[in-house]
Amino acid sequence: MTGPIIRPYGDTTGDGMVQVSFTLPIPHDKRAEGAALQLAKKMGMDPALLVHAKPIGPDFTFFVVYGSVTHLVNLDEVEVVERAYPLLSAKEVNLEIKRRLRRKLVVVGACIGTDAHTVGIDAILNIKGFAGEKGLEYYREIKVVNLGAQVLVPDLVARARAERADAVLVSQVVTQKDAHIHNTTQMSAAFREAYPAGRVPILVAGGPRFEEGSAARLGVDQIFGRGTTPGEVASYLVHEISERKARAA
Amino acid sequence: MSRNPATPVLELDPAVVRRARSLARKAAAPVVKLAQRHTTVSVERATLRLAGLAGADHERVPWVNHLVDAVRDQVGLEHGVTTPVWDALMRGEAEDVTVLAQKAASGSVQFRMPQGRDALAARRAATRAVGTGLKRIDTARRTRDRLIARLGDPAQQPWIYLIVATGDIHEDIPQAQAAAREGADVIAVIRSTGQSLLDYVPEGATREGFAGTYATQENFRLMRAALDDVSKELGRYIRLTNYASGLCMPEIAALAGMERLDMMLNDSMYGILFRDINPVRTFVDQRFSRQVHARAGIIINTGEDNYLTTADAVEAAHTVTVSQLLNERFAKEAGLEDWQLGLGHAFEINPEIPDSFRLELAHALLARQLFPDAPLKWMPPTKHMTGDVFRGYLLDGFFNLAGAMTGQGILLVGMMTEAVVTPFLSDRDLALQNVRYVLNAAGGLREDFHPPRDGFIQNRARQVLSEAVELLERIVEDSDPAGDVPLLAAIADGTFGLMKRPADGGKGLDGVVERADDYDNPAITALDAWEPPTSAPTAPRRTGTTKGGAR
Known part of the structure; x- marks a missing residue:
């Protein structure tokens, strides 16, 4: 790996693929699927692929979405609280x-x-x-x-x-x-x-x-x-x- | 239902099984005697609740607490609370028991221990008053039986048990109804953490709890009514579960009986070991609450799963068996029948160890075969749920499979987000899909599943049983310098769950009172004399009307 900039790894370096699942409080129909894709897009997933949508009762729909996130991760900006003491046996x-x-x-x-x-x-x-x-x-x-x-x-x-x-x-x-x-x-x-x-x-x-x-x-x-x-x-x-x-x- | 009428699958030595039961009986007997020699503030308060005393003052201190405290201050509790209370009523100190409690709270009632004819009259009046609560319990039981006859039991076994816990009863209700529509047969409203250590029962409908909702009479009533509605809608009687545990175990049991709850968590030693409640307090409270449950037709759920969350599920497997045997013995002594014994155990073996699933099957079958007529409560993995929800979902699938293969009666639905968050709506839906898939695909597998003679599973089950017998032998021989009865000595030296709980320590000890010779408690008298009705009610049991479904 080179450089401080990375993206999520699906099956190819740099593809940026992630998966999320969530529930929206609306009945399952075309509009609900559109709403799920809109949310995915706003989360930075583009293109987003709606792979699963299932009603949970009459008022909710559960979604699984895969997609490539546009965000880049800069390792130089990651802050880690290091342990301030040595680990002893x-x-x-x-x-x-x-x-x-x-x-x-x-x-x-x-x-x-x-x-x-x-x-x-x-x-x-x-x-x-x-x-x-x-x-x-x-x-x-x-x-x-x-x-x-x-x-x-x-x-x-x-x-x-x-x-x-x-x-x-x-x-x-x-x-x-x-x-x-x-x-x-x-x-x-x-x-x-x-x-x-x-x-x-x-x-x-x-x-x-x-x-x-x-x-x-x-x-x-x-x-x-x-x-x-x-x-x-x-x-x-x-x-x-x-x-x-x-x-x- | 699905018990294979042919040979039992484990080939346990009947002599060892008999030995285990007789040791459990021997360990329990002196504890029962101890319970019969004592009363507690909570037993006395429960008795007043049966006599119709309810409500609380403006600071939400229940009137039963005020009245028991006042009697205790003036004449002591060793005679029982009812005789001085109904004596005061007969002397005209107040027109009814509620007003009497209110006056007693402000210190304006003189209690005495009546003698001779006065004492007899007070006892008779108390018996009548307490009888109304017992009648209410009997009516609730008949109502349940009628509703079950009309609406029916779950089509499949095990029954599917789901937890709701928002802290707000008005949030719990729609969630519970939704869970029932999604397939739950039993709804448990988990209690607010900390309620077990409150020495009073909160009042009214509550909207604020921590990781659970307070158990109150009004919350019980609201939820039971809501589940009755959804039962009618679904054509299936949805059962309601709560917790008769902690310092107010007897009172919660009485309220549950009167408000027609259907199952109650009620373990013989859980409060001692995991809540550090005084052992004597626990055993006294437990006997009373189990007598109430017996009469109310309530199925108890015991807490053996908890041992495995603190100790290793392989090393400590036999402690589960020992606890089940003790729970069975204490339950039978209190009048509970086999169909009311939801003895607990859990799928908690580390999935990293080889043959973990075979070990789970061996342990689950052992419980199944030792207690053939008890429903058995099968608890999902918690300890080895790591936060990897995908792996957790698989583990729950294996848990469901073990439950189906070994004929468990009540299956608590495992959540893949266990130890991560309180379950999402979608987690519950996924979990129920998991259960449904397994029961559909493999619900009948029990018929084909016969572990070979002297194979891994049979040997393991026999080993656990013999370790249980050894532990019971040590328990009945145990002694300590304080001269406690052997089981209490064993609890004191850390035999169970590695926790040491001496008989003179723990919370609630100051609420324990040794009975005097003239102790009278009309509830206990009636419960001791009570015989179960001959027409057996329904439970997820081995025979009867619950055939079909996933079988």
């Missing part, structure tokens, strides 16, 4: 914790608010882990306290204090009407209120709906999105611990 994480803390790193995790879906927090914390990587419970130098689902923020704060948590992980999987944002800001505010300045544990929020780069706005130290592995979280925690030590020194 479990062994390296354990060693680092031993060296920096000379005790176990305490992690308290929970699903807060009304969210009952522990798949995210469990994937990171449970020994079983995720994507073939063992969870934080597997790390000899990490003590994990997993509070499970629907934990109230005051209970989370109390438990974090009682356990002298170094880090608090909250997960928000199912969310509606931005509940994950409200819950997370409420959580971070509660920690800031309960701890003296500079002593707040590392606050980490995870879940598929968080935006990259929104950590500061939510009052947390780090956001993790879909597909995050336990190793990434452990590496981040170790990195942040040493950063904090360095700042304190």
